[in-house]
Amino acid sequence: MNIEVTMKEETAVLRPEGWLDTETAPALGEALDALPADVKAIELDCEKLAYVSSAGLRQIVAAYKKVNGALTLRHVSDEIRHVLTMTGLASRLTIEP
Amino acid sequence: MKVSLRRWLALLFVCMIALTVVTAILWSYATGYETIMNQSETNALNCFGFVSHLLRTQDPSLLTAKNADLPQAVKEDFIRLSDAFDMTYLYVYRVNEDARNRYYLLATCSGDDGTFLDAMRRIEADNTDGIDDMERDALNGSEDSHRFKLDNSFGFTMSWLVPYKDTAGNVAALIGGEYDLSILREEILRQATSIAIPIVFVQILAFVILVISINRRIAEPVLQISNAMKRFAETRELPALKTKHKPVAEVAEIRETFKSTASDVNAYIADIEALTQERVQVETQERVARRIQYGLVPEETKLNGDTFSVIARTRPAKAVGGDFYDCFRREDGNVCVVVGDVSGKGVSAAIFMAMARTTIHDQLFGCADPGVALTRANRDLCRLNPEGLFATVFAAVLDPMTGRLTYANAGHCYPVLVRESAAFLIPKPGAPLGLFDDDEIADEETALLPEQTILIYTDGVTEAVNRDKAFFGDDRLLEALSRGAENAQDVIRCVSDALDAFCGDCDPFDDTAMLALHWSESARDIILPAKQSAFAQIRDAVIAEAGDTPRTREILLACEEIMTNIVSYAGVETFGFRLSHSGALTATFTDAGPAFDPTLQTEQPAFDLLDNGGMGLGLVRQIADTMRYERKDDQNVLTLTFNL
Numbered sequence: 001m002n003i004e005v006t007m008k009e010e011t012a013v014l015r016p017e018g019w020l021d022t023e024t025a026p027a028l029g030e031a032l033d034a035l036p037a038d039v040k041a042i043e044l045d046c047e048k049l050a051y052v053s054s055a056g057l058r059q060i061v062a063a064y065k066k067v068n069g070a071l072t073l074r075h076v077s078d079e080i081r082h083v084l085t086m087t088g089l090a091s092r093l094t095i096e097p
Numbered sequence: 098m099k100v101s102l103r104r105w106l107a108l109l110f111v112c113m114i115a116l117t118v119v120t121a122i123l124w125s126y127a128t129g130y131e132t133i134m135n136q137s138e139t140n141a142l143n144c145f146g147f148v149s150h151l152l153r154t155q156d157p158s159l160l161t162a163k164n165a166d167l168p169q170a171v172k173e174d175f176i177r178l179s180d181a182f183d184m185t186y187l188y189v190y191r192v193n194e195d196a197r198n199r200y201y202l203l204a205t206c207s208g209d210d211g212t213f214l215d216a217m218r219r220i221e222a223d224n225t226d227g228i229d230d231m232e233r234d235a236l237n238g239s240e241d242s243h244r245f246k247l248d249n250s251f252g253f254t255m256s257w258l259v260p261y262k263d264t265a266g267n268v269a270a271l272i273g274g275e276y277d278l279s280i281l282r283e284e285i286l287r288q289a290t291s292i293a294i295p296i297v298f299v300q301i302l303a304f305v306i307l308v309i310s311i312n313r314r315i316a317e318p319v320l321q322i323s324n325a326m327k328r329f330a331e332t333r334e335l336p337a338l339k340t341k342h343k344p345v346a347e348v349a350e351i352r353e354t355f356k357s358t359a360s361d362v363n364a365y366i367a368d369i370e371a372l373t374q375e376r377v378q379v380e381t382q383e384r385v386a387r388r389i390q391y392g393l394v395p396e397e398t399k400l401n402g403d404t405f406s407v408i409a410r411t412r413p414a415k416a417v418g419g420d421f422y423d424c425f426r427r428e429d430g431n432v433c434v435v436v437g438d439v440s441g442k443g444v445s446a447a448i449f450m451a452m453a454r455t456t457i458h459d460q461l462f463g464c465a466d467p468g469v470a471l472t473r474a475n476r477d478l479c480r481l482n483p484e485g486l487f488a489t490v491f492a493a494v495l496d497p498m499t500g501r502l503t504y505a506n507a508g509h510c511y512p513v514l515v516r517e518s519a520a521f522l523i524p525k526p527g528a529p530l531g532l533f534d535d536d537e538i539a540d541e542e543t544a545l546l547p548e549q550t551i552l553i554y555t556d557g558v559t560e561a562v563n564r565d566k567a568f569f570g571d572d573r574l575l576e577a578l579s580r581g582a583e584n585a586q587d588v589i590r591c592v593s594d595a596l597d598a599f600c601g602d603c604d605p606f607d608d609t610a611m612l613a614l615h616w617s618e619s620a621r622d623i624i625l626p627a628k629q630s631a632f633a634q635i636r637d638a639v640i641a642e643a644g645d646t647p648r649t650r651e652i653l654l655a656c657e658e659i660m661t662n663i664v665s666y667a668g669v670e671t672f673g674f675r676l677s678h679s680g681a682l683t684a685t686f687t688d689a690g691p692a693f694d695p696t697l698q699t700e701q702p703a704f705d706l707l708d709n710g711g712m713g714l715g716l717v718r719q720i721a722d723t724m725r726y727e728r729k730d731d732q733n734v735l736t737l738t739f740n741l
Contacts, residue, residue: 022661023629051650053657054713061708079647083654086719087712092704 003031010040014063017048020056028059032066041070052080057087064093072096102316103308110304117300118293125289133284134255138242141257141274144182148189148203148272149261151175160191160269165202172203172214179205179274185254186275188217189261192236198224202270207277235260235271246278253278318344322355329359333366386447387413393451394421394610403642403677404497405432408585409612410593412557412605419446419488420555420608421454425462428741430678432497433461436553436612437490438509440529449486453478453530457492467492468505468540471530475507479534487531491524491553493614498679500545500616505538512553515588516546519578521571545616550588552578557609558592563600573599585613622673622687627664632657635674642678643741649682652739655720656684658713659735662695663688667733681722686735693733694726 001024004015012035016028035042042063052060064071072094076084084090151174152160159165167175179187188204204217228236231243235258243258254275260268318340325336336359338352390413400407409422419439426432435457439450456477460470471492478488491512493504504522508529511521527538545551554574561569577595582588589611596609623638625631635656643649663672667690675685695714702711718724721737728734 021629021632021657022664023632051654053654053661054710054716055661057712058708058710061704065705065708079650082651083716086716087707088701088704089707 001027003028005031005035007036007039008043010038011043012036012039012041013043013045015045015048019051020049020059021051021053022055025053025055025059028056029062032059032063035066040067041072042067044071044073045075046073046077046080047075049077049080052083054087057083057089060089060093102311106304106308106311110308113300113304114297117297121293121296122286122289125292126285129285129288133281133288134244137255137276137281138244138257140182141184141276142242142259144178144184144187144274145257145259145272147178147182148175148187151178152189152261152270153264157263157269160202160263165191165200167202172205172211175203176205176209176211179207179209182274183207183276184274185277185280186251186256186273188274189270189272190221191270192228192232197227198222199228231258232271236268238262238268247275251275255281313340313342314344315348317342318348318352322348322352326355329362333363335359335363382444386444389444389447389451390419390421393454398422398424400424400426400432402426402432402497404500405495405614405616406585407432407434407612407614408589409434409436409610410589411608411610413608414557414605419450419486420557420610421450422553422610422612423454423458424612424614425458427462427464429464430497430680432495432614433467433492434495434553434612434614435461435490435492436509436555436610437488437530438555438557438608438610439488440486441484445484446486449478449482449484449488449531452481453488453490457490461492461494466503466505466540467494468503468538471505471507471527471538472536475530475536475538476534478531482531485531487529489529489556493551493553495545495614495616496679497616498677500547500549502543502545502551503540504543505540507536507538510554510556510559512551513574513578514545515550515552515578515582516548517581519575521575522551548583548615548617550582550585550613550615552588552592552611552613554592554611555607555609557605557607558596558611560607561596561600561605561609563603569596569599585615588613588615622675622685624671625674627667627669627672627688629661629664631664632660635660635676638674638676639682639684642676643682648739648741651720652682652684655717655737655739658717659684659686659695659737662693662713663690666690666693680741682739682741684737684739686737687732689732692728694728695735696724696726 001020002017004017006013014031018024020028044060044063074096076095081090081095084093084095151171155167155171159167175187184207186206188201190199190201190204192199199221201214201217201221204214206213231245234241235243238260240259245256247254247256254277256273256275258271258273261270261272263269318338321338321340325338328334329336336356338356343349344352394411396411398409407424409424411420411422413420419441421437421439423435424433435454437450437453439446439453453474456474457470460473461467465473471490489509490507491504491509493502495502504524505527506524507527511523513519514522522543524541525539528536559569559571559574573595574592577591578588580591582591592611623634625634636653639649639653639656663669663686667688669688669690673687677683695717698714701715717737720739722740723738725736726733727736
C-alpha cells in the first residue's frame with residue numbers, strides 16, 4: 001500500500017492510497033513509527049482511501065495517541081465516515097471535509 | 098494510324114510513279130522505235146526519191162563512166178538534200194562488175210565540208226571486202242528498203258539501200274542513206290518522256306486528290322472515333338462525332354454504331370446503378386434489422402450463480418429472424434429466463450422483437466410473476482402492432498435457494514426437463530403475444546429437482562430439416578437429451594450436436610435459440626486457507642452475488658472482520674465460507690477451532706484500548722442484520738445475514 005508522507009512544519013501529512021485492511025494496516029504503522037520524534041500533529045488525508053477495516057482503525061487510534069489527539073482526518077468518504085461512526089471513533093476524532 | 102496510312106500510301110504512290118515511268122519508257126520505246134524507224138525510213142526513202150530525181154536529170158553516161166564525177170552543182174544539190182533530210186550519211190555508188198568494191202558517185206555526211214566524197218573514194222579504193230547480200234539483192238532490182246544496222250568505224254547507224262534505176266529500168270547505181278542510231282535513240286526517249294510526263298502529272302494529281310480524300314473521309318473520322326472511344330471509356334461522355342467532311346459509308350456506319358452503343362452503355366449503367374441502389378437500400382435495411390437483433394440478443398450469454406447456471410445461445414438463419422432470449426438476476430435474487438419467437442422476418446419483426454423483449458424484461462425486473470409480466474406485455478404489444486405481428490414466448494422465474502420455478506407460456510413450444518432422462522414440461526398452451534389484447538396468461542408452478550436442467554428453445558430446433566425434408570422433431574429432441582446431461586453446457590451441446598448431425602450441410606432455414614437453466618442444490622462451502630489472502634475470494638464471491646455497492650462494501654468489511662478473527666485466533670489451516678443469496682445475503686463461516694461465540698461480546702472496549710483491537714465485532718454487529726452462532730460437529734458455525 002502506498003502512503004505518501006510530507007512534513008508541513010511540525011505537522012506530518014500522511015496520504016494512504018487504496019485499502020486499509022488487515023494486510024495493509026501494518027504499513028501505516030511503520031509509516032507512523034518512521035515519523036520524527038518531535039512531530040506535533042498528524043494529518044491523515046483520506047482522499048485516496050477506499051476502505052478501512054478494524055485493523056486500519058487500530059492504526060488510526062495509535063496515531064491519535066502518538067500526538068495526544070492532535071490528529072485531523074481530511075477528505076473522509078461517506079462510507080469511511082460511517083465506519084468511524086459505527087465504532088464510536090467519529091465523536092473522538094477531528095474530521096474535516 | 099493516319100501516319101502509317103500516309104506512309105503506306107506514299108510508298109504506293111512512289112511505286113506507281115516508278116512503274117508508270119518505266120512502263121511509259123518501255124512502251125514508248127517499243128512503239129516509238131517502230132514509229133521512229135518507219136518515220137526515218139520514210140524520210141530516207143523520200144530522200145532517195147529526190148536523189149533519184151536528181152540523178153535522172155543527169156546524163157546517164159556520167160553515171161556509168163569509169164571514174165565518173167558528177168558536176169559540182171549536183172554535188173552541192175546532193176549535200177543540200179542530205180541536210181534537208183537530216184541524213185547522217187547519204188551516198189550513191191556503183192558496184193564494179195567483179196563485185197569487189199564500190200565506186201562512190203556521190204557521198205556526204207552531216208557536217209560535210211565537201212571533202213567526204215573524196216575521202217570515201219579513197220577508203221573504198223582499198224576495200225577488198227566485197228559486197229554483201231543486201232547489196233546484191235538491191236542490185237538485182239529488189240525494191241525493198243533493205244534496212245539494216247551498221248556498226249563500224251563510221252558509227253552506230255541504221256541504213257537503208259535502194260537501187261537507182263535508169264530510164265531503161267536497169268539498176269545503174271545504189272542509193273544508200275543512214276541515220277545515227279544514237280540520235281534515233283534520243284528521239285525515242287524524247288517521245289517517251291513526252292508521253293510519260295503528262296501521265297505522271299495526271300497520276301500525281303489523282304494521287305493527291307486520293308490522299309486528301311482518304312484523309313478527310315477515312316483517316317480523320319476513324320481517328321476521331323478512336324479518340325472518342327478513349328474519352329468515353331474514361332468519362333462516359335457521349336461522342337459528338339462531327340467532321341467537316343462526310344466520311345465514307347463504312348466509317349459513317351462505324352460512327353453511328355459507336356454512338357448508339359455508347360448511349361446504350363450509358364443507359365445500361367444507369368439502370369444497373371438504379372438497381373444496385375435499390376438493392377443497397379434493401380441490404381441496408383436487412384443490415385439494420387440484423388444489427389437491432391444482434392444488439393439486443395447476443396449470440397451467447399452465460400449467467401452463473403451459486404446454485405444455478407444459465408447458458409443461452411442463438412443461431413440466426415440467413416435472413417434476420419425474430420428469435421430472442423433474455424436471462425438476468427433481479428433484485429430479489431430470483432433468476433428470470435425468457436425465450437421468444439416473433440413471426441416474420443425483416444425490420445418490422447426486429448422492431449417487434451425489440452419491443453416484446455424490452456416490455457417483458459421491464460415487467461419481470463419489477464418483480465412481477467411471469468404470467469403477469471406476459472399479460473401486461475401482451476396488452477402493450479397489441480396496442481403498438483400495426484403489422485399484426487405476434488410472438489410466442491415462454492418465461493420462467495427460478496428461486497435459486499429452493500429451486501421453485503414459476504412459469505408462464507404464450508403459445509410457445511414446450512420446454513424439456515433434463516436429468517438422467519428427458520421429458521416435456523407441459524404448460525397451459527396460451528395464445529401468442531400480440532393477438533388478443535385481453536388475453537390473460539396464467540402463472541404455473543413447479544420445482545426443479547437438484548441437478549436438473551430446463552431447456553427452453555424455439556421451433557427452429559424441432560422444425561429443422563435435413564436433406565430428405567424430414568423434421569428434426571420432438572422425438573429426436575427427447576432422444577438427444579435422454580442420454581443424460583449433467584449441466585447447462587452439456588444440454589446445449591447435446592442438442593447442437595444432434596442438430597448438426599441431423600441437418601448435415603443443409604443450411605438452417607429458421608433461427609434457433611436455446612436456453613438451458615441448471616439448478617443445483619444449496620451451495621456447498623468453499624474451503625479457504627486461513628490466510629489474509631483468502632479475503633480476495635470472499636470479496637469476489639460477494640461482489641459476484643450482489644454487486645459492488647456501498648452496502649456490499651460494508652458487508653465485505655464485516656466478513657473481513659470475522660475472517661481476521663478466524664485467521665488470528667482459531668489456529669486452523671483452513672476454514673469454510675458459504676454465501677447464498679435469496680432476498681438477503683447470507684454468509685456462513687465455519688471453522689474447527691476452539692469454541693468461540695462472538696455474539697457473547699457485546700461491549701466495545703474503551704477508546705484508549707482500541708489500538709489493541711476489539712472494534713471488529715462491534716462493526717459486524719452493526720452491519721449485519723442478524724448474527725447467529727452454533728457449535729456443530731466440533732465446528733464453530735457463524736451465520737450472518739445482510740439485507741440488501
